[in-house]
Amino acid sequence: MTASELISFARGAPSLDIVDVSGLKAAADAALTNDPGGALGYGTAIGYPPLRKYLAERHGVAEEQVLVTNGSMQADAFLFDELVKPGQPVIVERPTYDRTLLGLRQRDADVRPVSLAVDGIDVEELAGLLEGGLRPTFAHVIPNFQNPAGYTLSLAKRTRLLELAEQYDFVIFEDDPYVQIRFAGEPLPTMLELDEGRGRVVYASSFSKTVAPGVRVGYIVGPAELVAKVRVRATNTYISPNMFAQAVVHRFCVDGGLERSIATVNAALAERVQTLCDALSKHLPDAKFTAPEGGYFMWVELPEGVDVAKLLPAAEERGVTFVKGTDFLLDGGERTMRLAYSGVRADQIEEGVSRLADALASLA
Structure with a gap:
């Protein structure tokens, strides 16, 4: 995978490899x-x-x-x-x-x-x-x-x-x-x-x-x-x-x-959530999150002083994207983000989080 390949944690959709x-x-x-x-x-x-x-x-x-x-x-x-x-x-x-x-x-x-x-x-x-x-x-x-x-x-x-x-x-x-x-x-x-x-x-x-x-x-x-x-x-x-x-x-x-598809999707997303949790703990140890029991999304709270409005363009320069937490609120949420793991293959996740960490470090 090259840095030019965008890793997107933004879209709430299954990747094609888990569609029947x-x-x-x-x-x-x-x-x-x-x-x-x-x-x-x-x-x-x-x-x-x-x-x-x-x-x-x-x-x-x-x-x-x-x-x-x-x-x-x-x-x-x-x-x-x-x-x-x-x-x-x-x-x-x-x-x-x-x-x-x-x-x-x-x-x-x-x-x-x-x-x-x-x-x-x-x-x-x-x-x-x-x-x-x-x-x-x-x-x-x-x-x-x-x-x-x-x-x-x-x-x-x-x-x-x-x-x-x-x-x-x-x-x-x-x-x-x-x-x-x-x-x-x-x-x-x-x-x-x-x-x-x-x-x-x-x-x-x-x-x-x-x-x-x-x-x-x-x-x-x-x-x-x-x-x-x-x-x-x-x-x-x-x-x-x-x-x-x-x-x-x-x-x-x-x-x-339908039953076969649900089984395929759930097995894949269970692996992706675990990989995402491990990657966040490794590369962004100060981030707060709760591993979901299902679905497509994880809410991540970053340390005090982080502004996701500045983090997002820095991340996209490094080939990774997400959705700002502020998009889901009438006010507040400046240090939160939504990570969608559904459309990201398991082998892309750690690289994506590593790029996020690098983007965050660039703002320090």
């Missing part, structure tokens, strides 16, 4: 053989009906509660359009996904960040705000292997958040694209499951992280009345989503490709 290309070829062939009309026709805004049925069965809900979209970001956009009321408060984690902040601010939401700990959003800080009179429209939470921090919401906090939503009458938007990318620890029930049909939770997820980002297939699960409203928005936006991609994903799932 041959499995997707077979799924595409099967989709076109078994249902060419459904795969190649316009369809409707509900998405590809067999995939919608598959997802409804997987989540234990009626099909009317599911809508399949062009990626989960499209699902997020529709939900924000439906739920955000200009000037009204919306709870987010601090930090949270930068596109979430952008989408909410574009719709003039009153964004209220609540601190994020290793075990998830600070539910008692939120309880204090609610007791003080805050009445949010909804709370946006990424419960598993959160983007950007990599943290997971504990079972106790999931239960407490649902209690607060019931007590103070707000919706929980459970944004969960990483749920199946777990390579350590025990899986936790979703808040959608814990809600037991009370209608407090709107759930969104994606196949971008488990199958391939290029398929752009996501979905929402929620109360039938809300999903029907989102369906109208989807119809007016694109009539129908990408039926071919959804038909391929459906075949991939029902033919066993």
Whole structure:
């Protein structure tokens, strides 16, 4: 590897070597053989009906509660359009996904960040705000292997958040694209499951992280009345989503490709996380981080006095890049960064961290 080859810790996507290309070829062939009309026709805004049925069965809900979209970001956009009321408060984690902040601010939401700990959003800080009179429209939470921090919401906090939503009458938007990318620890029930049909939770997820980002297939699960409203928005936006991609994903799932793909991705990312932790301990011993149990991302806090706005160009001069922590916050985070290990091969990681260390030393 030469210094001119960019090592990118910036993009939250799997590297091509862990994408099941041959499995997707077979799924595409099967989709076109078994249902060419459904795969190649316009369809409707509900998405590809067999995939919608598959997802409804997987989540234990009626099909009317599911809508399949062009990626989960499209699902997020529709939900924000439906739920955000200009000037009204919306709870987010601090930090949270930068596109979430952008989408909410574009719709003039009153964004209220609540601190994020290793075990998830600070539910008692939120309880204090609610007791003080805050009445949010909804709370946006990424419960598993959160983007950007990599943290997971504990079972106790999931239960407490649902209690607060019931007590103070707000919706929980459970944004969960990483749920199946777990390579350590025990899986936790979703808040959608814990809600037991009370209608407090709107759930969104994606196949971008488990199958391939290029398929752009996501979905929402929620109360039938809300999903029907989102369906109208989807119809007016694109009539129908990408039926071919959804038909391929459906075949991939029902033919066993999804389980195989998840196993491949999780094994690879477990190795990458360990390699990244070892490299950080070796080359940046003063950095603070928590190894995630899954997902794509690690949040790293650098020593006092470091400014990531200066570190990033120095790093890119040395052939390595990352995303500044400030991108995921309304304020603060000047010495934090998000490292995405999903798109970096294991044999690139130590070299990438070494370049980061060299960039940091150049600022001293």
